[in-house]
């Protein structure tokens with residue numbers, strides 16, 4: 001039997017949360033990350049209201065508030081024709097949220113707080129440890145091959161390996177599970193200063209085929225994200241900054257809003273954004289967060305999904321380790337729980353992608369939401385991850 005129960009690969013939100021939840025249940029956990037924290041992570045840095053429930057459960061919500069997370073009580077959405085919708089997270093109705101607002105916080109701070117929390121428990125946190133492969137016995141994973149901070153090769157064994165190593169997951173790649181996606185988009189993210197007037201709301205500008213999101217992430221600091229078709233950015237490889245600023249100027253409503261902005265720090269870029277990951281068939285291994293796939297950041301649920309998948313994973317992993325059976329069949333309830341929990345939102349995000357890629361449809365949807373404030377409230381609740389998507393579909397959102 002291995003000396004340690006669990007190895008978690010990747011100490012982002014999915015990995016740190018998995019490590020915390022399993023250490024709290026008494027299992028011995030080693031948490032590996034190739035980076036040293038704080039490390040940059042390209043992100044819109046928005047946390048849905050329901051994320052607060054899980055962050056509270058993980059024991060980090062107070063630290064996140066104290067680190068200066070900005071409350072967002074809704075989103076202002078600007079349609080291609082200039083129609084403005086003021087969406088607020090609903091505070092009444094049958095689905096109470098943990099908080100009446102979302103949060104925005106720079107990822108360096110959020111992820112550092114989560115790693116510090118893991119370190120405060122009996123979790124063996126090892127930064128600058130890159131996982132390079134998996135150890136296997138028959139059809140089961142038994143540990144990882146890694147390189148430590150000095151470049152030395154290591155083999156670490158555990159009863160369970162959790163791949164929470166994000167996009168391009170080394171664990172998913174070693175299992176042959178990564179697949180491309182036909183949605184080919186690119187994100188460009190820049191912190192900017194010199195913008196105000198947010199009134200505790202993020203702002204979304206839909207201008208097909210692009211969209212942009214502004215999230216105030218700290219006093220005087222805004223996360224500006226622009227998503228464009230990958231093919232439009234490709235000719236500008238090596239000159240993405242030029243492309244980014246030229247593209248912002250082409251979006252009239254956005255560029256008017258950005259008057260006076262000053263870039264802070266470097267431009268970050270990522271594309272293609274979407275990819276798929278098949279479910280593992282091997283025993284002794286589970287995937288969480290972006291290591292299970294990614295679609296598009298428009299609806300801002302990546303961190304929530306990472307945290308929620310860690311919660312679902314911890315339930316199944318705990319039961320399986322306790323029973324001493326880590327065969328693929330013992331871990332399958334996790335894949336089923338994930339499908340069950342995320343199916344509705346995934347359907348909504350695909351529907352919204354269809355709408356925001358088409359100018360007339362996006363305008364028509366904006367006008368419909370203005371006429372139906374109850375539907376807008378439900379949509380905000382679903383985007384906030386506390387109203388079940390089925391409530392929206394039953395009210396005629398298709």
Ligand SMILES: Cc1cc2nc3c(=O)[nH]c(=O)nc-3n(C[C@H](O)[C@H](O)[C@H](O)COP(=O)(O)OP(=O)(O)OC[C@H]3O[C@@H](n4cnc5c(N)ncnc54)[C@H](O)[C@@H]3O)c2cc1C
Pocket residue numbers: 009010011012013014015032033034035041042043044045046047048129130131132164165166167168169170187188189225270273288289290291297300301302303304306
């Ligand atoms: C442009 C963009 C904007 C986004 N905006 C938002 C948003 O506003 N709100 C939101 O909720 N989500 C957003 N997301 C999604 C969100 O960033 C991710 O869903 C979230 O970070 C997933 O967390 P994770 O822990 O699974 O992965 P990550 O946060 O990527 O963490 C993975 C960790 O694994 C480590 N790692 C990788 N490979 C190895 C290896 N071989 N060995 C050891 N360690 C390794 C990495 O160093 C990293 O620390 C956005 C994503 C993109 C691309």
